[in-house]
Amino acid sequence: AQRVTQPEKLLSVFKGAPVELKCNYSYSGSPELFWYVQYSRQRLQLLLRHISRESIKGFTADLNKGETSFHLKKPFAQEEDSAMYYCALNSGTYKYIFGTGTRLKVLA
Amino acid sequence: KAGVTQTPRYLIKTRGQQVTLSCSPISGHRSVSWYQQTPGQGLQFLFEYFSETQRNKGNFPGRFSGRQFSNSRSEMNVSTLELGDSALYLCASSEGQGVSPLHFGNGTRLTVT
Numbered sequence: 162a163q164r165v166t167q168p169e170k171l172l173s174v175f176k177g178a179p180v181e182l183k184c185n186y187s188y189s190g191s192p193e194l195f196w197y198v199q200y201s202r203q204r205l206q207l208l209l210r211h212i213s214r215e216s217i218k219g220f221t222a223d224l225n226k227g228e229t230s231f232h233l234k235k236p237f238a239q240e241e242d243s244a245m246y247y248c249a250l251n252s253g254t255y256k257y258i259f260g261t262g263t264r265l266k267v268l269a
Numbered sequence: 270k271a272g273v274t275q276t277p278r279y280l281i282k283t284r285g286q287q288v289t290l291s292c293s294p295i296s297g298h299r300s301v302s303w304y305q306q307t308p309g310q311g312l313q314f315l316f317e318y319f320s321e322t323q324r325n326k327g328n329f330p331g332r333f334s335g336r337q338f339s340n341s342r343s344e345m346n347v348s349t350l351e352l353g354d355s356a357l358y359l360c361a362s363s364e365g366q367g368v369s370p371l372h373f374g375n376g377t378r379l380t381v382t
Contacts, residue, residue: 193368204272205359205373247312251368255324256302261311 163188165250167260174238175268182233182263184222184248192250194224194231195257199245208233208246218242238267270295273362273374281380287348290377292360294341298372300365301343303335306357306376315358318343319365347379355381 164187174180186192196208209217211224211231222233231248248260274293282288294301302317314327318337335345341362347354357378361371 195370197371204375205361207370207372210370253368255300255317255319256314256327257312257371258314259304259312261309 165260173266180235180238184231195249197247275374290345292343294362298362300363304359350381
């Protein structure tokens, strides 16, 4: 079965510290992986997708097929990064499977 | 371009009633999908429509149904409401060709009493 696991419900870091939000998936084929973010009082929006291989707002994510992971990383957290982050998988069947989300709190 | 619009924003219904939620996608987007969001379960896929055809469906009972119109607008209906149907219902649109990113609406908050 296809599944996305985000093991941390809440992650608190200090401003300027590195951040890593974990995402593991189970899927036997070649999925497309995404990170979506929801800032306070805003709608859920795309942060980045693995095929783009780009950095958005300082965040990067590398797809590791061997470990079936797609962790989101940022070297220096900012207060404005505080939000809810969802990892999502699309297997090409017109549906996304989302993880349960990780709330990131960046402390001043 | 205007974003994805969902109406109404809030709904309060009683058990046994039925409800219809509406979603207007971004102009030019032909795919609309629906998700149920609850605190414990995160986002659960309900169904996806493209050019008025349902292409995929999640594991929800038959009380949950949807449709898409020729202008790509979509509606979702829940009949015989149960307390457990209380949730935020999110609509997302995308271009629909291949794997295209989702653009979400603000959601409809449904409370069943």
